[in-house]
Amino acid sequence: MNFLDALTTAFALPFMGRALIVMLVLSVAAGVIGVFINLRGLEFLSDGLTHAVFPGLAAGFVLSGHNGVLIGALIAAAAATIVLTLMSNNKVASDATTAIVLTAMFSIGVIIVSASSGRAGGLEQLLFGHLLTVTDTEAITTVVVSLIALVLVLLTFRRQVFRAFDSVASAAAGYRRVVTELVLNVAIALVIVAASNAVGNLLVLAVLIVPGALSRLVSNRLGGLFVVAISAGLLASWIGLAAGFSISVNGGVDVPGGATVALTFIALYAIALIVRVIRKGANA
Amino acid sequence: MRNISTPALAIRGGALSYGTTTALTDIDITVMPGEAMALIGPNGSGKSTLLKGVLGLIPLVEGTMTFGESAGADTGIGYLPQTEHIDPEFPVSLKQVVMMGRYRKLGLFTFPGKADRHAVKKAIADVGLTNVANKRFGSLSGGQQQRGFLARALASEPGLLLLDEPFNGLDQPNRDALLQTIRELKAAGVGIIVTTHDLDLAREVCDTVLFVNGRQIAFGPKDDVLTLANLQEVFSDFQVEIDEHTVVVPGHEGH
Numbered sequence: 001m002n003f004l005d006a007l008t009t010a011f012a013l014p015f016m017g018r019a020l021i022v023m024l025v026l027s028v029a030a031g032v033i034g035v036f037i038n039l040r041g042l043e044f045l046s047d048g049l050t051h052a053v054f055p056g057l058a059a060g061f062v063l064s065g066h067n068g069v070l071i072g073a074l075i076a077a078a079a080a081t082i083v084l085t086l087m088s089n090n091k092v093a094s095d096a097t098t099a100i101v102l103t104a105m106f107s108i109g110v111i112i113v114s115a116s117s118g119r120a121g122g123l124e125q126l127l128f129g130h131l132l133t134v135t136d137t138e139a140i141t142t143v144v145v146s147l148i149a150l151v152l153v154l155l156t157f158r159r160q161v162f163r164a165f166d167s168v169a170s171a172a173a174g175y176r177r178v179v180t181e182l183v184l185n186v187a188i189a190l191v192i193v194a195a196s197n198a199v200g201n202l203l204v205l206a207v208l209i210v211p212g213a214l215s216r217l218v219s220n221r222l223g224g225l226f227v228v229a230i231s232a233g234l235l236a237s238w239i240g241l242a243a244g245f246s247i248s249v250n251g252g253v254d255v256p257g258g259a260t261v262a263l264t265f266i267a268l269y270a271i272a273l274i275v276r277v278i279r280k281g282a283n284a
Numbered sequence: 285m286r287n288i289s290t291p292a293l294a295i296r297g298g299a300l301s302y303g304t305t306t307a308l309t310d311i312d313i314t315v316m317p318g319e320a321m322a323l324i325g326p327n328g329s330g331k332s333t334l335l336k337g338v339l340g341l342i343p344l345v346e347g348t349m350t351f352g353e354s355a356g357a358d359t360g361i362g363y364l365p366q367t368e369h370i371d372p373e374f375p376v377s378l379k380q381v382v383m384m385g386r387y388r389k390l391g392l393f394t395f396p397g398k399a400d401r402h403a404v405k406k407a408i409a410d411v412g413l414t415n416v417a418n419k420r421f422g423s424l425s426g427g428q429q430q431r432g433f434l435a436r437a438l439a440s441e442p443g444l445l446l447l448d449e450p451f452n453g454l455d456q457p458n459r460d461a462l463l464q465t466i467r468e469l470k471a472a473g474v475g476i477i478v479t480t481h482d483l484d485l486a487r488e489v490c491d492t493v494l495f496v497n498g499r500q501i502a503f504g505p506k507d508d509v510l511t512l513a514n515l516q517e518v519f520s521d522f523q524v525e526i527d528e529h530t531v532v533v534p535g536h537e538g539h
């Protein structure tokens with residue numbers, strides 16, 4: 001099956017359809033939240049949460065397989081979110097200390113999975129996901145976690161915008177800063193958990209950071225950012241999954257769906273960057 | 285009509301501190317609806333601190349603070365900060381920034397309606413920025429941004445308005461326009477606190493004056509408080525302008 005056929009017909013296959021639904025829902029949540037990550041400059045915190053979630057994923061997986069991953073990740077995410085939110089509010093730790101702690105967390109996760117025998121391929125699946133072989137249960141939980149994250153941000157949308165633009169004035173208007181920040185951080189953590197389940201822990205940042213960054217290249221209207229970020233996510237999910245499928249079928253190699261999706265995100269970003277440079281050149 | 289018998293703001297024996305360092309003490313003030321109070325003191329004397337305390341951004345560590353019904357602690361206060369740190373690339377238009385002044389009035393599931401759009405339009409017109417309403421906020425000049433933030437405070441239709449050195453960097457026409465806006469707000473029953481170095485300005489639109497220098501030096505009707513003795517106490521070692529003459533006020537040692 002060639003790539004163009006894959007774009008349309010492949011998704012009739014149940015496992016492809018399931019992967020697509022998971023990615024589409026995740027893309028909407030990650031698009032909206034990714035815009036706020038970009039506006040607030042929270043890329044480092046997101047990276048940190050992603051690392052911190054890993055030992056939770058690993059422990060959950062070792063203890064009870066794929067269905068334990070979500071629980072483990074949620075527990076780790078909750079702990080990490082609270083610690084990181086408090087740390088950034090009180091400025092107790094430098095970026096360097098945070099980076100060291102988080103790298104340690106990640107390493108611990110790798111050791112946990114590697115040390116447990118009898119779960120062959122586990123590490124690879126946690127790092128790169130297993131988008132094309134997710135079970136119904138995994139698909140549903142990933143979708144639900146994404147939707148919760150999305151609802152959290154939509155319910156606090158105005159105060160998130162206000163906080164991102166002008167932290168002092170939003171507090172003066174009566175929006176408590178720690179509440180605004182905690183809600184966004186929790187939403188980020190939930191999307192990381194969902195995305196870890198889908199595209200794997202290593203590729204989370206592509207889904208979470210790239211759409212927001214890309215939207216800033218394309219639009220300088222607030223509404224435009226969200227439209228662009230979500231559209232980019234939907235497009236990358238569709239093209240990426242189809243590409244992964246056709247490579248696997250034609251090439252006979254087993255390519256993780258998450259990797260092709262992540263690469264499509266990067267490709268879209270590159271295109272946006274090139275278009276912008278050309279447009280700027282044309283205007284100059 | 286607003287209830288004019290209860291103060292928009294009253295502070296009794298108030299003290300404010302940043303963590304363990306006390307910045308301002310002995311505050312005893314009343315701001316009535318329709319009244320403007322000039323808040324005067326040298327740099328670092330605690331003027332901005334007092335405004336932040338009124339907003340609840342820093343805690344009152346001593347005393348009490350009460351608000352009138354039109355200036356509830358959360359929703360009824362408009363605020364123009366002294367300095368704003370915003371990302372000039374942030375993708376919002378002036379109109380969207382001014383709409384932020386309406387956010388607290390909007391319900392969780394309600395979108396801005398006619399009244400909100402009208403208030404935003406009027407506030408932008410009041411500060412003379414109608415022709416740039418749709419421009420990206422960061423692309424405006426510093427003075428235009430300052431007026432944009434004022435419009436945001438006005439759009440919230442506050443019962444109490446806090447202006448932190450609003451006349452800094454304004455040219456004559458804009459200064460006159462702001463004075464006019466303050467007069468209109470007073471007529472509408474808004475209580476106003478405005479920090480300034482400019483005594484003429486205090487005389488022109490304010491009813492009461494509060495002198496501070498780490499603590500309250502004097503508070504009362506402007507004619508009672510704007511005295512040379514008070515000025516000397518507040519601005520010891522500073523130069524002040526009195527009736528267009530620059531006077532070096534002698535410093536005094538030992539209190």
Ligand SMILES: Nc1ncnc2c1ncn2[C@@H]1O[C@H](COP(=O)(O)OP(=O)(O)O)[C@@H](O)[C@H]1O
Binds near residue numbers: 325326327330331332
């Ligand atoms: N965030 C802060 N933390 C600690 N001290 C502060 C802070 N902001 C202001 N101060 C101190 O409080 C005092 C009053 O400052 P401020 O209210 O800004 O003065 P003004 O507005 O009258 O120039 C100064 O001594 C200043 O150093």
Ligand SMILES: [Mg+2]
Binds near residue numbers: 333
């Ligand atoms: Mg000040």
